[in-house]
Amino acid sequence: MLNSVKLIHWEFILPLGVLGIIWHLLSLYLDNKILLPPPMEVLSAWWQIFNNELPGDIFASLLHLSLGYTIGVSSGFLLALLAVSFSPCEIILDMLVEILRPISAIAWIPIAIAIFGIGELVPVVLIVYVSLFPIYINTVAGIRSVDKRIVSVASTLGASRHYIILRVVLPAALPYVFSGARLSMGVSWMVLIAAELIGGGSGLGWRSFWYEQFFAMHKNMAVILTVGVLGFTLDWLLRKLSARLTHWSPDTRLEG
Amino acid sequence: MQKFWIRILFIVAILILWEVSVILDGRLEKFPHPVGVWEALFRIGNERTLWVAVTQSLTRVLIAFVIAFILGVVFGIVLGSFTILDRALSPIIDALRSIAPIAWIPMAVMWLGITGKAAIFIVAYAAVFPIILNTYHAVRMIDRSLIHAARTLGASKLLLVYDVMFKSALPNILVGARISMGFAWASIIAAELAMGIKIEFGSKQDFGLGQLMVNTLFIERDINALVLYMLTIGVVGFGIDYFMRVVRRLSSPWALL
Numbered sequence: 001m002l003n004s005v006k007l008i009h010w011e012f013i014l015p016l017g018v019l020g021i022i023w024h025l026l027s028l029y030l031d032n033k034i035l036l037p038p039p040m041e042v043l044s045a046w047w048q049i050f051n052n053e054l055p056g057d058i059f060a061s062l063l064h065l066s067l068g069y070t071i072g073v074s075s076g077f078l079l080a081l082l083a084v085s086f087s088p089c090e091i092i093l094d095m096l097v098e099i100l101r102p103i104s105a106i107a108w109i110p111i112a113i114a115i116f117g118i119g120e121l122v123p124v125v126l127i128v129y130v131s132l133f134p135i136y137i138n139t140v141a142g143i144r145s146v147d148k149r150i151v152s153v154a155s156t157l158g159a160s161r162h163y164i165i166l167r168v169v170l171p172a173a174l175p176y177v178f179s180g181a182r183l184s185m186g187v188s189w190m191v192l193i194a195a196e197l198i199g200g201g202s203g204l205g206w207r208s209f210w211y212e213q214f215f216a217m218h219k220n221m222a223v224i225l226t227v228g229v230l231g232f233t234l235d236w237l238l239r240k241l242s243a244r245l246t247h248w249s250p251d252t253r254l255e256g
Numbered sequence: 257m258q259k260f261w262i263r264i265l266f267i268v269a270i271l272i273l274w275e276v277s278v279i280l281d282g283r284l285e286k287f288p289h290p291v292g293v294w295e296a297l298f299r300i301g302n303e304r305t306l307w308v309a310v311t312q313s314l315t316r317v318l319i320a321f322v323i324a325f326i327l328g329v330v331f332g333i334v335l336g337s338f339t340i341l342d343r344a345l346s347p348i349i350d351a352l353r354s355i356a357p358i359a360w361i362p363m364a365v366m367w368l369g370i371t372g373k374a375a376i377f378i379v380a381y382a383a384v385f386p387i388i389l390n391t392y393h394a395v396r397m398i399d400r401s402l403i404h405a406a407r408t409l410g411a412s413k414l415l416l417v418y419d420v421m422f423k424s425a426l427p428n429i430l431v432g433a434r435i436s437m438g439f440a441w442a443s444i445i446a447a448e449l450a451m452g453i454k455i456e457f458g459s460k461q462d463f464g465l466g467q468l469m470v471n472t473l474f475i476e477r478d479i480n481a482l483v484l485y486m487l488t489i490g491v492v493g494f495g496i497d498y499f500m501r502v503v504r505r506l507s508s509p510w511a512l513l
Contacts, residue, residue, distance in 0.1 A: 015347045035366060088262060095263045102497065103490035104442035109449055110469040111486060114479050115287065193356040194446045198453055205359065209450075212362035220362050228355035235354075 037218035046222035053207070054226065061192060061203040061230075064120065068127025069188050073181055076132040080139035090140075097133060105130040105191045113199040123195035123203065130191045134183035142176025143169060178242035185238050189231045204230075285477070292480035293487075300481060305468065310492060313448065313464035316372050317440045320379035324436060328384045329429060332391020342392075349388060357382035357443050361450045372462060375447040382443040383436040390432025394425035427504065427511030434500035441493050445469075465489060 020039050027038040037045070046054075083090040105126045112122045146169050154168045196205030204227055211220040271290045278289040300306050331349075335342045357378050364374040398421055406420045448466020453474075463471070465485060472481050504511070 011343055012347045015344050016351060018344075019348050019351075091259050091262050092266050095266070100490075102494040103486060104445065104493065106442050106446040106449065107486045107489040109446075110473045110482050111288070111479070114473055114482060190356045190358065194358040194450070197358055197361065198446070198449050205356075208359060208362050212365070217363065217366060224355055224359045224363070227359045228351060231356065232351070232354035 034215050034217050037221055041218045042221045042225070045216075045218040046225065049219055049222060054223075057202065057204050057207045057223075058226065058230070060120075061196065061205070064123040064196070064200075064203055065127060065188060065192050068124040068192075069131050069185065071124075072128040072131030072188070073135045073184055075128075076135035076180075076184070077139055077177065079132075080136045080143070083136075083140055084143045093136075097136060101133050105187075106194055109195060109198050112195075118199050119201045122199040123192055123205075126191050126195045127188045131184035131188045134187065135177070135180040138176045138180025138183070139173065142173030142180075145176070146172040175242070175246045178238075178246060182235065182238045182242065185234055189234060193227055286479065288479045288483040293483045296478065296480040296484045300484060305463070306485070306488065309463050309465045309468040310488065312372075312462065313444050313466070314492070316376050316464060317379055317437075317444050320376045320444075321383055321433075321437060321440050323376075324380045324383035324440070325387055325433060327380075328387025328432070328436070329391050331384075332388045332429070332432075333395055335388070336392045336395025349385070353385045357439075358446050358450065361447060364447075365451065370451060372464070375444060375451065375464065375466075378447040379440045379444050383440040386436040386439060387429070387432045390435070391425070391429050394428030394432075395421075397428065398424050423508070423510065427508040430500070430504040430508065434497065434504065437496050437500050438493070441489075441496055445489055 023036075023039050027033075027036045030036050033041065079093055083093045108126060108129060109122065112125050116122055116125065150168060150172065151164060154164050159168070192203070193205040196203035197209055198205075200206045204223055208220050208223040208227075211217070211223065275290050278284065278287045281287065284292070331345075335345060335349075360381060361374065361378060364377045368374040368377055402420050402424065403416065406416050411420070444464065445466045448464040449470060450466075452467035452470030465488070469482060469485050472478050472485065
């Protein structure tokens with residue numbers, strides 16, 4: 001189930017084709033283009049908006065995502081380094097994470113709207129918030145789990161502290177960092193769509209409700225499909241990237 | 257003990273810093289502040305709206321979770337047991353899983369109306385995938401040698417299914433249930449917020465926490481109450497997670513983790 005990485009493969013295409021046929025028959029049966037637009041109509045709507053507003057929406061969404069994700073992931077990573085280096089920082093940061101983590105990013109949306117107003121900042125701020133936790137937790141766990149013997153060996157062989165941190169500890173923690181980054185990406189994508197839909201002024205989430213107000217459900221369905229395809233692609237890219245960068249790690253090899 | 261005091265000191269310092277900076281800034285209606293939230297607690301604690309809204313949201317989560325749990329376990333067992341069905345259906349499940357549940361809200365509202373049903377659909381959609389995945393892996397990970405051993409020792413069909421298969425799969429299924437409860441609680445708030453903001457309000461009786469927050473945000477304009485609601489969401493979420501962990505520990509004490 002998790003191994004459907006090969007994108008172009010009949011095992012992948014055939015079931016989706018069957019799903020499309022069922023969808024088509026169902027829409028013929030319902031015969032209501034607002035309730036269930038037929039798949040061909042959704043595809044042509046997709047082509048139509050792809051030549052008009054869709055690229056702009058995708059760009060806006062990716063911009064929100066990349067801004068928020070970059071800030072969130074890099075500050076989560078830096079905070080984790082801080083926590084590992086100084087124990088008072090760790091006490092405080094761990095407490096903050098434990099307090100804040102149960103509060104889902106969604107619950108912050110109304111407050112973000114109240115402070116920043118409906119617009120671009122709401123999705124960005126929420127993605128920063130939501131992507132911070134997985135990368136922080138995983139980086140701390142990764143550094144803690146580095147084999148002490150490797151560090152001792154390196155320092156016995158005369159490596160400097162600087163060298164040990166950069167060339168021994170961080171690479172050993174890298175697989176954890178990457179799985180944190182992937183988790184961050186997954187939640188970021190979900191929160192991005194929610195934040196745009198509820199409190200954004202642009203992007204795919206916002207667009208889908210915009211169509212809904214005109215009962216243009218075929219276009220709305222096309223946006224939903226785009227969200228799915230993009231979400232899948234982002235996860236796939238990150239998986240490839242982490243496999244490429246941490247190919248030496250036994251964890252990666254296990255995942256295949 | 258020293259740790260404890262560092263934490264307390266830090267929290268108190270943060271709260272004082274926060275309060276002072278908001279007061280110095282002077283825009284008390286725009287930024288929430290600790291004293292305001294404290295006051296909101298007493299104001300709102302006396303009314304019933306918050307409790308009604310929490311009950312409403314929790315009821316929706318529960319209905320959606322039951323639906324998702326039944327569907328997820330059935331699909332997970334089927335996919336885990338029959339390789340052909342696994343191959344045929346997992347691309348569809350992967351494709352559906354990639355779509356953020358929230359993106360379905362416009363369609364769900366079309367299909368089910370603005371009452372709670374659309375929110376229940378969204379929550380069930382969000383909650384079903386962790387259960388499918390975990391049940392699938394739970395079924396896959398049942399130790400073959402246990403089954404062989406039970407068979408060799410002459411176990412009946414019932415004993416084989418209940419005592420061997422069910423009991424070894426249950427802990428993993430409940431891990432999925434716990435994850436999916438977390439998703440469910442986050443998505444009920446998202447669904448209710450979206451419906452409150454984008455569609456319309458409906459009667460106050462149907463207010464979940466999300467609609468209540470929208471109402472507070474745009475009509476009552478009470479930002480301190482918003483923070484209080486946000487904290488409520490956190491506390492309830494924490495409670496749900498704790499409850500799911502207890503359920504797992506009590507119902508499958510033989511699981512190690």
